[in-house]
Amino acid sequence: MCITCGCNGDGHHLHGQEPHTHHHEHTARDGRVITLEQDILQKNQLLAERNRGFFEARGITALNLVSSPGSGKTTLLERTLADLHPDTPCFVIEGDQQTSCDADRIRATGVPVVQINTGKGCHLDAEMVNASVKHLKPTQDALLFIENVGNLVCPAMFDLGESARVIIISVTEGDDKPLKYPDMFHSADICLINKIDLLPYVNFHVDKMIEYARQVSHIDTFIQVSATTGQGMDEWYSWLKEKAGAAVSLE
Ligand SMILES: Nc1nc2c(ncn2[C@@H]2O[C@H](COP(=O)(O)OP(=O)(O)O)[C@@H](O)[C@H]2O)c(=O)[nH]1
Numbered sequence: 459m460c461i462t463c464g465c466n467g468d469g470h471h472l473h474g475q476e477p478h479t480h481h482h483e484h485t486a487r488d489g490r491v492i493t494l495e496q497d498i499l500q501k502n503q504l505l506a507e508r509n510r511g512f513f514e515a516r517g518i519t520a521l522n523l524v525s526s527p528g529s530g531k532t533t534l535l536e537r538t539l540a541d542l543h544p545d546t547p548c549f550v551i552e553g554d555q556q557t558s559c560d561a562d563r564i565r566a567t568g569v570p571v572v573q574i575n576t577g578k579g580c581h582l583d584a585e586m587v588n589a590s591v592k593h594l595k596p597t598q599d600a601l602l603f604i605e606n607v608g609n610l611v612c613p614a615m616f617d618l619g620e621s622a623r624v625i626i627i628s629v630t631e632g633d634d635k636p637l638k639y640p641d642m643f644h645s646a647d648i649c650l651i652n653k654i655d656l657l658p659y660v661n662f663h664v665d666k667m668i669e670y671a672r673q674v675s676h677i678d679t680f681i682q683v684s685a686t687t688g689q690g691m692d693e694w695y696s697w698l699k700e701k702a703g704a705a706v707s708l709e
């Protein structure tokens with residue numbers, strides 16, 4: 459957990475806004491750590507449910523994109539936005555420890571975006587998403603993509619209030635990742651297997667990876683894509699549209 463690994467998010471800030479920090483004390487590595495951890499997760503859960511209520515009331519489909527660094531989240535988003543926006547209104551929250559590089563890439567597609575820098579923090583939490591949403595003001599029935607910090611560990615524990623959690627694994631990472639990071643896979647709703655254009659060059663067995671993922675998760679949708687060639691992206695868009703159709707508000 460982040461508290462024990464020392465990256466509990468102190469100092470994160472939203473670009474263009476006043477810095478806001480967690481209001482909890484750093485506790486020594488003794489029994490109290492457990493209590494604090496529970497407090498933080500409990501507080502996060504309450505805010506996540508508020509976010510979820512906000513999204514549901516407006517028919518917004520919020521997708522929490524999680525993966526290790528470099529698996530292709532931003533590239534996948536760039537192509538998705540270029541293909542879907544503005545027919546389907548899209549909004550993006552970008553999470554990284556430092557820089558606004560990814561937000562700049564997204565802004566170039568014309569889609570409204572907010573960058574959160576988590577500082578030493580290794581995940582986004584519901585409070586950061588809440589603050590970003592107030593700034594971003596996603597419209598009725600929109601798709602809201604949240605690119606989490608590249609990390610297959612801590613983001614697993616933090617519900618953001620998303621409608622679905624999308625795990626992206628690239629074929630350059632090794633097919634054993636589900637067994638090594640079971641919590642992340644366990645909490646995901648769909649798995650995108652990216653960079654399949656590189657399959658001929660790497661030792662990655664798609665079937666084996668899917669079998670491992672099934673052992674540790676309830677994921678039933680695995681889509682093989684290449685964010686750079688566009689292969690498989692239509693299947694991803696169909697899944698998104700089905701998800702968004704189910705979320706549309708009844709106003
Ligand atoms: N060959 C190939 N490279 C990709 C693909 N998707 C992303 N990349 C490359 O992988 C690197 C990391 O991508 P990026 O989108 O920044 O990953 P992120 O850290 O998860 O946001 C970049 O050099 C991308 O061009 C893909 O489908 N195929």
Ligand SMILES: [Mg+2]
Binds near residue numbers: 531532533560605
């Ligand atoms: Mg990125």
